[in-house]
Amino acid sequence: MQSQTIAFDAGLLRRYDRPGPRYTSYPTAPQFHADFGEAQLREAVQASNEEPIPRRLSLYVHVPFCFSPCFYCGCNRIITRDLARGEAYLARLHREIALMAPLFDRDREVIQLHFGGGTPNFLTPQQLGDVVDTLRRQFHFADSQDRDISIEIDPRFCEPGWLPELAKIGFNRASLGVQDFDPKVQEAVNRIQSVEETRAVVDAARQAGLRSVNIDLIYGLPGQNLEGFGKTLDIVTEIRPDRLAVYSYAHMPHLFKPQKQIDGALLLDGEAKLALLQLAVEKLTAAGYVYIGMDHFALPDDDLAQAQARGGLHRNFMGYTTHADSDLIGLGVSAISHIGNTFSQNPRDLPSWEVAIDTGKLAVFRGMRMSEDDTLRADLIQSLMCQGRVPVAALERRYGIRFEDYFAHELELLHPLQEDNLVRFAPDSIEVTSHGRLLLRNIAMCFDRYLTPPAADAKPRFSRAI
Ligand code: SF4
The missing domain is CATH 1.10.10.920 (Arc Repressor Mutant, subunit A)
Structure with a gap:
């Protein structure tokens, strides 16, 4: 043990x-190669359908758009305020679903659906509902209690009134980006977000009956210090999300261009970062959170903590999960699938993904067979x-x-x-x-x-x- x-x-x-x-x-993804393409993905799906016990499915939908650039960001995202881009993206996403879904046997249950980004709430509840409807029509969604539909939410662009609509669609988990409430840090990373707007979304999620809310924090951001981060941790433990992720900021501007806008003079050295991590571990454990592993904490009655206690915790591209042994289907630009013993990834740039979908192809550009x-x-x-x-x-x-x-x-x-x-x-x-x-x-x-x-x-x- x-x-x-x-x-x-x-x-x-x-x-x-x-x-x-x-x-x-x-x-890991750097091992994927271009010799794994559409034919290999089709073969992998076919083989996975032939398993004696139908393996369940997890779905991941990537929504690449964000309204405003956070300078620490390492995600695949496109900054725009043009809502029409969301419309055009969705039209192709529905087509991609229609290309992928028929390949999978109908007796394979969907046990998990996650919307990540980017900012999934760049799309309206109506648009998100249309995607979920299409997925429900094309796949067989499990009725079971533990079926999850989750979404990453940027509280700055989410009206609390959206939460009941999301709950009606079937969403039962939400993950909110916060990072740090310290105004100086927020300015340094170009993400101004108030406690009030964050709390309003958490409250609305709870009132709407969502089963769990996660909050993401980051330590090691420019200008962070013990006092400011300590206050953030106090506020967050008082809001008391069911889960918390506390990530280390990785400054790698050679890989992530937005980070070039970060003022190097404000970056923390290793000692200062360690002190912030120690503070987070102390405050969160004192507040009753259990350490799950790899940056993640949860309240003891949360499904993740319970699953860990009984040895039923798993990990995939979406992070820790309670769902064992499912095949993962990634939809949208840059999304990764894990079918049987294969990995495959959609193009990371939007035009290449669009061309593939427009020509009726599965949009895989690289992958590997394990x-x-x-x-x-x-x-x-x-x-x-x-x-x-x-x-x-x-x-x-x-x-x-x-x-x-x-x-x-x-x-x-x-x-x-x-x-x-x-x-x-x-x-x-x-x-x-x-x-x-x-x-x-x-x-x-x-x-x-x-x-x-x-x-x-x-x-x-x-x-x-x-
Ligand atoms: S951190 Fe999130 S909201 Fe900010 S730019 Fe990156 S994906 Fe968008």
Whole structure:
């Protein structure tokens, strides 16, 4: 059983603060290649339909538009106030649904639908409702209690009156971007958002009967300090969302152009960032939140915390989820699908996605088929991220391997982490300790076959651990 506490050792965290993937998938997206195209995706869907027990489906819809640019942003988004662009996008999205849906057997239930962005509430409830209606007509939505329909909301552009409409459509979870309420920080990142407008959306979501509300915060933003971030944490714990994500700001302007607008003089050093993280961990745990893993906290009665307690937590491109073993269908520009043992991604630029849809093609531009080794490592990393342990004996049985032979090199890489008390070896497993819980990605990196040490002058492709 993994440790339920988090030990905060600044010296240790400083030493392990290095770039690494977030492992929403393994292998990670840089391994996708152009040889995986439409034909391979069709084959993968066909094979997935032939599974003896129909595998359930998760749907992800990407809405790329935002009204205003946040300077810290690393998402695939297009800044516009032209609502007509949303109309044109939706017309093609409906076409993409019509292209994809018939490929999947009708007995496969949709258990999860998520709208991400960008800003999904760039679209009106009416437009969102039309998309959900089309999906309901084309796919078989599960009736079960645990079926989720969720949406990321930018509270600055959401009228509280929209929430009852979203609830009527079937939305039962919402995730709100906040980042920091400190006015100086908001100015530095070009995202001015009041406590009142945020609280109004949370209240409206609760009154409308949504099952859970998440709030996103970021530490390490320009101009942040303990006092301001402490106030933000106090306000947020008082609003008391069911879930909280506290992400580290990764300043990588060579990858994310909007970040070039951030004043470098306002950026925090590693020490200051660590202090903010420590403050967040202390305040959130004191307020009763449980640490789920990889930046995520939840109230103990939330589905995620409950799922973690009974070993039923999973992780996919949308983050942590309670839904096991479903195939993921990504719709819209840049969206990623995970069907059977394959990954595939739609073009990341709008014109290429549009051309594919307009010519009646599945809009995949790259992907990959996982090898057996990939599947084994994906399984192992999933256990680490969700249960905080490597189930050695179970993996040996499942994959017919002798763990210490198969992973001899990886166990060597893990050795210093064991010495630093991030992991400990139990008879049938490797367990993450309270010191390792904030360093899950460093532990996972030991098992990532594709990670090669970067050249000395290379710019990092991944964000840092802290
Ligand atoms: S952070 Fe969110 S709202 Fe801001 S520009 Fe990026 S996607 Fe849009």
